[in-house]
Amino acid sequence: MTSTNDAPSTNTPSTNAAEVKDALRAKYAALAAGTVDPDPPSQAEGTACTIDVEYDGVAGYVSEADLGLGCGVPTDEAGIETGEAVLDLGAGTGIDAFVARSLVGEHGRVVGVDITPEMVDTARAHARTLGYDNVTFVEGDIEALPLESASFDVVISNCTLNLVPDKAAAFDEMHRVLRPGGHFVIADLVTQGTLPSAIRDAAEQYAGCVAGALERTAYLKILRGAGFDDVQVTREHEVQIPDDVLADAASPSAVEAFRAAGGALMSVTVRGHRA
Numbered sequence: 001m002t003s004t005n006d007a008p009s010t011n012t013p014s015t016n017a018a019e020v021k022d023a024l025r026a027k028y029a030a031l032a033a034g035t036v037d038p039d040p041p042s043q044a045e046g047t048a049c050t051i052d053v054e055y056d057g058v059a060g061y062v063s064e065a066d067l068g069l070g071c072g073v074p075t076d077e078a079g080i081e082t083g084e085a086v087l088d089l090g091a092g093t094g095i096d097a098f099v100a101r102s103l104v105g106e107h108g109r110v111v112g113v114d115i116t117p118e119m120v121d122t123a124r125a126h127a128r129t130l131g132y133d134n135v136t137f138v139e140g141d142i143e144a145l146p147l148e149s150a151s152f153d154v155v156i157s158n159c160t161l162n163l164v165p166d167k168a169a170a171f172d173e174m175h176r177v178l179r180p181g182g183h184f185v186i187a188d189l190v191t192q193g194t195l196p197s198a199i200r201d202a203a204e205q206y207a208g209c210v211a212g213a214l215e216r217t218a219y220l221k222i223l224r225g226a227g228f229d230d231v232q233v234t235r236e237h238e239v240q241i242p243d244d245v246l247a248d249a250a251s252p253s254a255v256e257a258f259r260a261a262g263g264a265l266m267s268v269t270v271r272g273h274r275a
Helices: 015-033 094-104 117-130 167-177 197-207 218-223 243-249 252-259
Strands: 085-089 109-114 135-139 151-157 177-191 228-239 265-275
Touching: 015 117, 085 094, 085 167, 085 243, 094 117, 109 117, 117 135, 117 252, 151 167, 167 177, 167 218, 167 228, 167 252, 177 218, 177 228, 197 243, 197 252, 218 228, 218 265, 252 265
Parallel strands: 085 109, 085 151, 109 135, 151 177
Antiparallel strands: 177 265, 228 265
16 A cells, blocks of 8 residues: 555655745644644744634544644545545544545545654554554655555545645646546635735735645646546635734735735635546
8 A cells, every 4th residue: 555666756856845845844743742833944834724624513523633724624525435445635633534434434445644744643543542444644745645556546635735835746646546537525725816925924824824825727727737537616615814914914005906806815625536
């Protein structure tokens, strides 16, 4: 399952991409430990999603694995069936992986991948406590997954891919590890229109994990470019940035121009399949 024999070779990431990933690891390591770094690297600021998501009544929900870092519930739209193999990208401490496990049952399997060792360790501890031997967690980079090609029926992800520096590489990897006929469902953040820098800063302060968010049309274009068919948004809602947060980060004229242009930060759930 975790053999690297089928994984594509990758080039050394750029300095900027490496710095982003190091910042993400630092931020999410602190979140996994329940601590807050009093003086984190500047790149780590705002990298954690803080959008309220309701898991009330969702089968398989494990409150201990819920760090409040998602922007949707991708399993709601995923059509996961008993016995399937599911991959959760950016699994964190396992919240969506455990929900997926309730759907695949004892004869299916779920693999969660996360770039942060502390998140992986915590997720593994939850799986041991729950007695789930068909849910495993792997430390790995979404841009170069340490997993065999064509080995999963469904890929899910929750508010993670917007953080990945090279989204084209990540979407290519999603396509590679899916079996022909498999599909993905991802909840993520995108922008509607181009967010002025001051507005983006305000959104970052409020919701986090916005710095890498792409404009919606560009995001969907990259997914289609990775070879996915029937790519469509199945659910969306605007992430409302409070007026006081906007006022602290942007001038009144910038806020007025942003609203007049119809710009917005959107939480979307996107689905597509591999032919």
